[in-house]
Every structure is written in structure tokens, then in C-alpha cells.
Amino acid sequence: MKNKLKSREEEEFFRLKRLALGIAIFLITTAGPTYRFWFPSDPKVELSDEDRLKLDEILEIISESEELKASNKRFFKAISNDPAVSGVGICKSPDEMPFVLVPSSEFAERSGLWEPEDDALERTSERLADVVLESPNLSSEDRKWRFLDVNTGKSFYAKMRDDDFVKSLTEGRVNENLRTNIKMKVNVSYKERRENGEWVIVSATTEVTKVTLEGPASE
Incomplete structure (x- = not known):
């Protein structure tokens, strides 16, 4: 029974790891949100504090990658001029609604066409x-x-x-x-x-x- 539970925990960790990678690459930000922000009630089993810290580290490391930031900007630049695209997001499965959604109004900012105002109110x-x-x-x-x-x-x-x-x-x-x-x-x-x-x-x-x-x- 203990081994079965451990297997479920490992499976859940790697599932969330893949989602965390997708989120971090898709929404690269400086000092981005943590595991608890993205998955407040998602896990099917309770993860250990160590696993949650690992997921936070993944989000932090990827958010600092200049190569991924450039790739992220190229993606949003490619879709920013397409009026048919009203938003893009990440789904847990093809038949579910996106749980991370970027509206088209943010495409220009994310593509680097203009920089966000730090003093925006x-x-x-x-x-x-x-x-x-x-x-x-x-x-x-x-x-x-x-x-x-x-x-x-x-x-x-x-x-x-x-x-x-x-x-x-x-x-x-x-x-x-x-x-x-x-x-x-x-x-x-x-x-x-x-x-x-x-x-x-x-x-x-x-x-x-x-x-x-x-x-x-x-x-």
C-alpha cells in the first residue's frame, strides 16, 4: 500500500512538473507565482513540502532564462497581428478550458513591441x-x-x-x-x-x- 501511494505521489509530481514547465515557458515573468498560486486545489494526492519547493525552483529558474524569454517574445509577436486569435492558454487536457489564459490585449506587451509601464496604476x-x-x-x-x-x-x-x-x-x-x-x-x-x-x-x-x-x- 505504501509503495502504491508513493507511486501515485511520484506520478502526480511529474504531472505537475510538466504543467509547471508549460506555465513557466508560456508566461515567463520575473519572480513569478509559486506552485500554491497555480495549483491551489489541483493535486490528486498531497505532495510533500520538498516536491512543492522543487516546483517553485523550476518556475524561478525558467523565469530567468534569456533564451526562453526571446522564444516567448517570438511566439507572441507571431500571433499579435492575427485578429482571429482572441487569446491563448494552457489546458490540462484537450477537452478542458484553459486554466492559464493570455488575452490578445497582452500580446503586444509580451512580444516586446512595447514595454509595460512600471508606473501603471x-x-x-x-x-x-x-x-x-x-x-x-x-x-x-x-x-x-x-x-x-x-x-x-x-x-x-x-x-x-x-x-x-x-x-x-x-x-x-x-x-x-x-x-x-x-x-x-x-x-x-x-x-x-x-x-x-x-x-x-x-x-x-x-x-x-x-x-x-x-x-x-x-x-
Whole structure:
């Protein structure tokens, strides 16, 4: 049993290592986020502190590679002039939504066509979140819905911008009993403002831009 568990831990470590390599190469930054940022609830088994430190070291080492930075810039330069590409991302499998997403608005910066302003006071960010729909709002054009973030256990409000999902809900293509307590993956967009050297989310700017249903939440 112990050997089987060890094998699962090793398999999980190498799976996350491959994802970490992909993230680091794809999103090269100085002093980038750590393992806990990218994989807060992802592991199928609990990794040791030593393995988590190894993943952090991988992210740090790759983020300092000048060769990979140049390759990264060439990639984003190649796609920056293609209007058909609205964003690029990394998926854990071909049938899943990207859990790391770079919108086309960032292509020019990442390709080196222009440098980001160090004194920029506001920016738009995106993330992929596992949520449970607590309260939809179908009565207003400026729809603000309540969601429960599965990773943090906290509720948040966001304006619903996935018109296709709203239409399927209002037309009854989503089961009437599932109008609340729906498990879903959502793309969340929000503005951040720099305050005292740190980025904080600007109130009332959070939007859900894409919804992927996963089925009813368990009671």
C-alpha cells in the first residue's frame, strides 16, 4: 500500500512538473507565482513540502532564462497581428478550458513591441475559477450574479457576460431545478489598481465572460 501511494505521489509530481514547465515557458515573468498560486486545489494526492519547493525552483529558474524569454517574445509577436486569435492558454487536457489564459490585449506587451509601464496604476486581469452558482439575476441588462468560489469558500458577485449561457437558462435549455446550485467553470475578468505597491481588485469590475457547466453541486 505504501509503495502504491508513493507511486501515485511520484506520478502526480511529474504531472505537475510538466504543467509547471508549460506555465513557466508560456508566461515567463520575473519572480513569478509559486506552485500554491497555480495549483491551489489541483493535486490528486498531497505532495510533500520538498516536491512543492522543487516546483517553485523550476518556475524561478525558467523565469530567468534569456533564451526562453526571446522564444516567448517570438511566439507572441507571431500571433499579435492575427485578429482571429482572441487569446491563448494552457489546458490540462484537450477537452478542458484553459486554466492559464493570455488575452490578445497582452500580446503586444509580451512580444516586446512595447514595454509595460512600471508606473501603471490599473490593469485588466483574468482567471479560471471553479464555482457554484448561488443566485442568478435575470431581471437586469447589467446582470450581477452571486457565486461561491470552490477554492476559497467565499462568495463573490460578478456581472454575467456569457450571453449564450443566459439565453440557454431563460429558454429552459438548462433544467429549471438547476438555476441555482450549479457547478461550473467560469472565466473571470476584473480590473486591478495599484495601491501601496500592491495590486487590488477594483470594486464592481468583476465579470464572468465564459461559463462551462459541470452539473449540479452535491448537497
